Amino acid sequence: MYRETGLVNPTPPSSGDDAAPLGQVRRGDEQAMAALFDRYSKVVYSVALRALRDPAAAEDVLQEVFMQVWRNPGGFEATRGSLGGWLAVVSRNRSIDSLRRKRPTEQVDNLALASNYNLADEAERNTMMEKARGVIRQLPLDQRKTLEMAFFDGLTHSEIAEMTGDPLGTVKTRIRSALLSLRKALTA
Amino acid sequence: MNATGHNATGHIEPEDLALFAMQLLTQDEAASIAAHVEQCAECRQALAETHGDLAAYAHSVDLHSPPAEVRERLMKQVAREKKAVPIDRAPAQERAKEHEPEMVPLASYGRGLGRGAYLPEEEAPRRRSAGRVLPWLGWAAAAGLAFAAGNLYQQRDALRSIIATQSSTMNQALPDVASARDLMSTLTDPAAKRVVLNTTPQAKPAPQGHATYVASKGSLIFVANNLEPLAPAKTYELWLSPASGQAPIPAGTFHPDAGGNASVILPPLPKGVEAKAFGVTIEAEGGATKPTLPIILVGA
Secondary structure (H helix, E strand, C coil): CCCCCCCCCCCCCCCHHHHHHHHHHHCCCHHHHHHHHHHHHHHHHHHHHHHHCCHHHHHHHHHHHHHHHHHCHHHCCHHHCCHHHHHHHHHHHHHHHHHCCCCCCCHHHHCCCCCCCCCCCHHHHHHHHHHHHHHHHHCCHHHHHHHHHHHCCCCCHHHHHHHHCCCHHHHHHHHHHHHHHHHHHHHC | CCCCCECCCCCECHHHHHHHHCCCCCHHHHHHHHHHHHHCHHHHHHHHHHHHHHHHHHCCCCCCCCCHHHHHHHHHHHHHCCCCCCHHHCHHHHHHHHCCCCCCCHHHHCCCCCCCCHHHHHHHHHHHCHHHHHHHHHHHHHHHHHHHHHHHHHHHHHHHHHHHHHHHHHHHHHHHHHHHHHHHHHHHCCCCEEEEEECCCCCCCCCEEEEEEECCCCEEEEEEECCCCCCCCEEEEEEEEECCCCCCEEEEEECCCCCCCEEEECCCCCCCCCEEEEEEEEEECCCCCCCCCCEEEEEC
16 A cells, blocks of 8 residues: 555655565575564564453464564565564554454555654663653543553454543544654653 | 544654554554655655664663573574575575675585586596596496485485475374464454353452354354362252253353462363353363252353
8 A cells, every 4th residue: 555655754764674584585495584573573563462351363464464574574574663562563563353253354454653662672672661661651631541452452443432431532532642642752 | 633634744653653653543543644755755755763762762662581492492593494595595605796806615615506617627636637537437326326315215215204294293283273373263263252251249359251153154253251169079060951941051161270260171072062051150070961059161
């Protein structure tokens, strides 16, 4: 869908360290695949586990996401920002698809992603994670819960509004505000 | 969001973009935004940034290590799905390109993956020694052919043995696959009869059973919880009461676990029997042919 954007990386390419193993994966190098798995499996698995709350189902998503990389490493391109970020979002989307018992959505393969962090670098990744957790902890409770329900539970804004009794507009604003706070804190 | 997904400035509202990025919009809303984003660089950029925000949020999750077996399983599947690398992108060739100055790939000579320049050098020594080796060539060729034939024979036997093993494995797996398919179609069949069985009046925690039944396939899945422990030599038994008024059909015996949970998955039942009700009784170990009162759980 957004293959030819060329716009999604406002900062220098953040996937530099992933480009080499991805290239090797494209050529069928199994060791490179193992290296990518070792680098990102924890995040991919943890996101799936958080969404599905079922270790066996999370393992399936983990395997599925990495097999997707193996079968089609071109599905992720350098212009799409960080591979780690892409994998985390794909893991979440696959998990929500699994919760909804539907086939993987087309957008999954085509999402473009702008990131200011080089998630291929473990130290930088850990720093970003700590920072993100700190920001989320500081969010107002209603924003935090609403974002959690939307992202990790895959509830639509209508479903959230119905469950919380809040107006639709409020739900949407809370999600947006929570994401904005996160962005501001991480780019500060 | 208005009907087209755009705000007054002609762009997508950031709130809607976030919902779109999380795939939480209806198909129509999503299609409308997707169409706009495709054409609008500004919204495309905003969407990429939102995906970046979501990636950062995903990284706030508490980390858990996947079990080591998952890595093993993945690498096995990776090995099973070895890539057929196109000839013009073969690894040796790509590596050769990457290290062009120092690599005239000796290793590739034998495979014919060099770039043509090696051919004269390779042929030169052959011409020089041609006179000496010519008489032996016939014998060498014959020996080579005999060796190759022996090899081929062994390979054929090995392949036969592999095929036989795989056929046997497949044959063993087929009933499992059929059973899994039945299970899935029963669970997902919209025409399935789903019944909740309760005690009357309800107590807390009340024993409860859920039956999912597809008459045309004779497929039944029954899940129960909060069941009382059984006396020794007793078993719970599930019954299907046909709509035709015929005698109840035994649909499996079961014992609850320590938490009072039990299930009966795909018991052998005749196909095409419409159910009027389901019931659970307590029977002697091994089950009964007729239900013994009282009926512990019932649902219609």
